[in-house]
Amino acid sequence: MNPKRKRRLLLVGLLLLGVSAAVALTLTALKENVSLFITPADIAAGRIPQGNQFRVGGIVVANSVKRDSDSLHIQFDVTDGAGTVRVDYTGILPDLFREGQGIVAQGSIENGIFKANEVLAKHDEKYMPPEVAEALKRANTPAPHPTGAQ
Amino acid sequence: MTDFWQMGGYALYVWPSYALFLAVVVYWLVAPWLEVKRTLRKMKQRKRRQHARANTGEQHESQA
Amino acid sequence: MWKTLKRWFHQLGSPRTFYRFSGALIPWLFVAMVITLAWGLYQSLLVAPTDYQQGESYRILYVHVPSAWMGLFIYVLMAVSGLIALVWRMKVAEMVAIACAPIGAAYTFVTLVTGSLWGKPMWGTWWEWDARLTSELFLLFLYLGVMGLYAAIEDRRKAARAAALLALVGVVNLPIIHYSVVWWNTLHQGATVKLFSGESHMHPSMLKALLIMTAATKFHFGVALLQSVRARILQQESKASWVQELVDD
Numbered sequence: 052m053n054p055k056r057k058r059r060l061l062l063v064g065l066l067l068l069g070v071s072a073a074v075a076l077t078l079t080a081l082k083e084n085v086s087l088f089i090t091p092a093d094i095a096a097g098r099i100p101q102g103n104q105f106r107v108g109g110i111v112v113a114n115s116v117k118r119d120s121d122s123l124h125i126q127f128d129v130t131d132g133a134g135t136v137r138v139d140y141t142g143i144l145p146d147l148f149r150e151g152q153g154i155v156a157q158g159s160i161e162n163g164i165f166k167a168n169e170v171l172a173k174h175d176e177k178y179m180p181p182e183v184a185e186a187l188k189r190a191n192t193p194a195p196h197p198t199g200a201q
Numbered sequence: 202m203t204d205f206w207q208m209g210g211y212a213l214y215v216w217p218s219y220a221l222f223l224a225v226v227v228y229w230l231v232a233p234w235l236e237v238k239r240t241l242r243k244m245k246q247r248k249r250r251q252h253a254r255a256n257t258g259e260q261h262e263s264q265a
Numbered sequence: 266m267w268k269t270l271k272r273w274f275h276q277l278g279s280p281r282t283f284y285r286f287s288g289a290l291i292p293w294l295f296v297a298m299v300i301t302l303a304w305g306l307y308q309s310l311l312v313a314p315t316d317y318q319q320g321e322s323y324r325i326l327y328v329h330v331p332s333a334w335m336g337l338f339i340y341v342l343m344a345v346s347g348l349i350a351l352v353w354r355m356k357v358a359e360m361v362a363i364a365c366a367p368i369g370a371a372y373t374f375v376t377l378v379t380g381s382l383w384g385k386p387m388w389g390t391w392w393e394w395d396a397r398l399t400s401e402l403f404l405l406f407l408y409l410g411v412m413g414l415y416a417a418i419e420d421r422r423k424a425a426r427a428a429a430l431l432a433l434v435g436v437v438n439l440p441i442i443h444y445s446v447v448w449w450n451t452l453h454q455g456a457t458v459k460l461f462s463g464e465s466h467m468h469p470s471m472l473k474a475l476l477i478m479t480a481a482t483k484f485h486f487g488v489a490l491l492q493s494v495r496a497r498i499l500q501q502e503s504k505a506s507w508v509q510e511l512v513d514d
């Protein structure tokens with residue numbers, strides 16, 4: 052490679068390195084702000100973001116969902132394994148909402164209960180036909196890896 | 202067949218997604234192809250005009 | 266081996282060879298695309314089974330995920346051609362880099378819109394400013410930025426080099442898009458198909474359609490890119506004698 056090209060390559064490399072470093076530093080500094088939600092464990096530990104409204108994410112605890120029969124009011128517990136928080140919400144839920152499902156709720160803490168004004172469902176990265184899911188349930192495999200081997 | 206078009210109640214989300222995808226696919230097959238054709242046609246026209254001008258130029262010269 | 270590669274690289278760097286070579290390649294790519302696309306659509310819409318959680322709505326994945334992969338793939342190609350254009354000042358590399366931008370932007374746009382159409386029924390929202398969605402939107406802006414910068418500068422070759430530099434700087438966004446779901450809490454789920462670990466969270470009966478659609482988008486991009494570059498070659502090399510000969514017959 053002739054020296055002119057080498058110099059250009061070096062300059063481009065340095066520029067990229069500089070930009071990467073700047074972006075990495077910025078993102079590390081903004082780590083808290085980039086994350087969409089905190090976990091119930093964060094709430095238990097008092098690590099609640101400033102401002103009134105924030106988001107909490109976790110799994111809907113099995114058998115914790117209590118619905119009003121005549122309104123859209125609903126209460127359920129959300130856990131991340133390390134902590135649990137009760138969520139109180141009135142409104143339409145996404146189609147994926149169910150027990151054992153990951154959700155993200157936005158709202159604020161009032162008397163230890165998380166009053167949500169929005170509930171979003173988070174789905175996992177697994178895709179399989181219902182029969183396979185059923186078979187896995189029957190076999191009682193804890194973490195379904197539907198492809199089996201690879 | 203109606204079951205298929207209803208997509209389990211998600212027709213409003215599934216079909217627009219596929220439609221947009223296919224529209225983009227078709228656009229990017231047609232547009233560059235037309236661009237090549239258009240460019241070639243333009244160049245041919247320019248060349249013909251140049252030839253015509255050159256020919257009339259020669260005639261003028263011979264008359265003079 | 267190395268010598269052959271180097272010769273190829275230099276030959277393809279000649280607009281004339283590139284024009285001829287791509288002209289011969291396009292019909293084959295086009296046929297491959299038509300076959301894989303038809304087969305892929307059939308598999309995605311009719312053969313792949315319903316998902317246990319998301320029902321039929323998950324079929325959006327078959328256009329969303331291949332498009333998202335194309336958005337990243339095209340960006341990598343654009344940046345590599347940009348690097349070659351900057352370091353070696355190769356005309357064809359400049360044209361390839363510039364031709365990549367609008368196609369990549371189109372695929373990224375499809376990714377964003379289909380993701381939104383999927384998010385509404387499943388997540389309960391069209392849009393959320395989480396790290397994955399935001400960095401993907403940023404990718405679209407990078408593509409538009411490259412196109413804008415190229416259009417703003419008068420001299421075609423200087424414009425291409427400036428745009429290539431912007432494309433290279435934007436490479437920093439690629440790992441952010443990929444790892445956003447790992448580094449931060451996001452609404453978007455983690456990766457389903459893992460290229461390097463070989464482990465996938467998708468049932469083989471569903472994965473097949475995804476792989477075929479992915480192949481179809483690759484062939485499609487091949488046709489679209491090569492033809493776009495050919496158009497640019499004709500426009501920028503219009504004074505070259507071999508282009509003039511093309512017009513003769």
